Amino acid sequence: MDALVCEKVDQAVALLDEFEVDAWLTFVRETSATGESVIPMILGRHLTWQSALILTRRGERIAIVGNYDADLVRDSGAWRDVVTYVQDIRDPLRDALSRLNPARIAVNFSRDDFIADGLSHGLWLLLHDYLSGTPFADRLVSAERIVGALRGRKSAAEVQRIRDVVRETEQIFEEAGRFLAPGRTEAEVAAFMQSVARRRGLELAWDATGCPIVNAGPESAIGHAVPSTSIRIEPGHVVHIDFGVRRGLFCSDLQRCWYVPRPGESQPPHRVQQAFDAVVASIDAASLALRPGVEGWQVDAAARNRLLELGYPEYQHGTGHHLGRAVHDGGGTLGPRWERYGQTPYRKVEAGNVFTLELGVYSNGEHGAIGLEEDVLVAADGVEWLSTPQRRLWTIRSKD
């Protein structure tokens, strides 16, 4: 029995009732190669042939799978009714739907939310083929609200796992802080942090090519960039690192900053300190705006406007994203109302959501980029910080 899977399946049944959807159909094949993102939540194992996982508002839990997948599905403990087939899923699928006769069948497609968009277009066509001649093909609706809520409303067990992996990430940042020194390249810093993560048995939260992102000084590329083998940490630089790891199913995502004093400097230059303080103040503005019921773009606007008021340029990304089973998790975003975010900035924040809050001042003359990223839980009355927010610009001490 897989307790985390059973918990999510129970939660999904309650969501069907809340959203007044009779049945939720997850239709998949070869999930290990295709990555339907709800499968780890509601099954936690991979399926090979065409498979239909059907949950109903009344609580039925029906898995129609190829014969050789049945044992794995039963092993999850979450699917009461496991139906197998050898040659063709068409008849058992049509039979199950005829028996249930749902008026609305939610399936996993979404124009806006990638995490609720696991149904491939070819499977959409195949599903219509299988349902042709039945009334069910015309009853398909998007499951985006169900998937978004299931993904976004974290249980206590899920939050605890995120909290733990965030704490481990902070410990890696502490080790990194002791490793940072003038003369080291960005790539050396990245390799060091990856080795610490490996030693702790953690996976990286995103592509190894750019996890961590390390920026030393003004020549470094901003964004999802590759740490340079030629750019070295120098006095006068800001060192900015964006890093996340994964323990089991759950991820962290944090950004931290250091300043490298020049000879005789007892504190960072005014320009650097002021920009750092503006970033902290803008993240604080987001955290104060973030509470159940607000729309994501309002949180983004609180931070964005604060930074603009303080005289800094607008950052060209959203202020935060869901965090959990994916490092950029879906179901809504704390982003501006730009087309690239679709309708996701209009989603309402809910209690139990976990978000990043992240922004920066990326151009600071000869010093380099400043950026911070915190991980927070939305509680009933505001945020709880899962990370210990960085409020002081750290200093890289010379090693000699």
Add this chain to the structure above:
Amino acid sequence: MDALVCEKVDQAVALLDEFEVDAWLTFVRETSATGESVIPMILGRHLTWQSALILTRRGERIAIVGNYDADLVRDSGAWRDVVTYVQDIRDPLRDALSRLNPARIAVNFSRDDFIADGLSHGLWLLLHDYLSGTPFADRLVSAERIVGALRGRKSAAEVQRIRDVVRETEQIFEEAGRFLAPGRTEAEVAAFMQSVARRRGLELAWDATGCPIVNAGPESAIGHAVPSTSIRIEPGHVVHIDFGVRRGLFCSDLQRCWYVPRPGESQPPHRVQQAFDAVVASIDAASLALRPGVEGWQVDAAARNRLLELGYPEYQHGTGHHLGRAVHDGGGTLGPRWERYGQTPYRKVEAGNVFTLELGVYSNGEHGAIGLEEDVLVAADGVEWLSTPQRRLWTIRSKD
């Protein structure tokens, strides 16, 4: 520069010419959470916002990506023209297509082949939205033949990587053979093999829950099953193991069998030996049928009919699947003409394909399942074995 990625992108350009398609458009977002299976082949890095990777028959290589992803895309070395946007991909996408004016634009959807079906239904809708009012929405065709060939026709570098990981898997099987002993549970054997793989720095090729699959004796569940913590290896049992690992991008997938002698037995019972020999003969029949130009179902039929002729029941799965970047790779299958395989058994085998050949006699009285799986490369004139085929039923020796 990523040599393996550049090689695949060059190969793709040639395929566009072969299949007379003007442009191939891979349209994605948040690939780390959604798993579009061509991205590791043609980019090898993840993309965040809506992104369009456009290859043309004339050799243009255009990547339209969100501003913060540009550095990663350039780092691949495979995309000459990197176009960035901040708020909205619509205009740069329409501009690029207008300039290229392709008569046929292949996109990644396929009713039958999961590996060519990475375009989600929501992205399909979004793409139509972005292209509305242009002639291009009506020029979209399936890229399944391009993706299948790109995936299936392995380069020498790709074959070498598969060969290496198959060899490592055989070494793990050798270690497992020394570990197997009466009294050990299936789960203990599985844990041992996983620990050996970990020690060697390998990943498992599929879900840890059932990788390896271990079957000891007649009570064990067949298929993608979970090794039992209560079923123990006993004299008289066949022990059957299905295991695969991954090194970097490439996978192996093998099945091996042992017999556990009862007191006084100097060789396996006739029934067991005969079934084992029939399995070997049927895999040999498949290997003789497997050559460029045949359709997959013909290879399946050669093995299936051989086993039936020898008096054994029909196995309820295909005789083989592509192997490479996914353990069940797409682009065609050596399977029977059942609906669950769609049109994939009709795909023609090509030189450079790597397949598994696998089948079994799963019911052998009190002894348990016999199954073998080999990995082979299709050469111009027949198969080259990547694994050393098991032709003798191995014996588990008592450890005392």
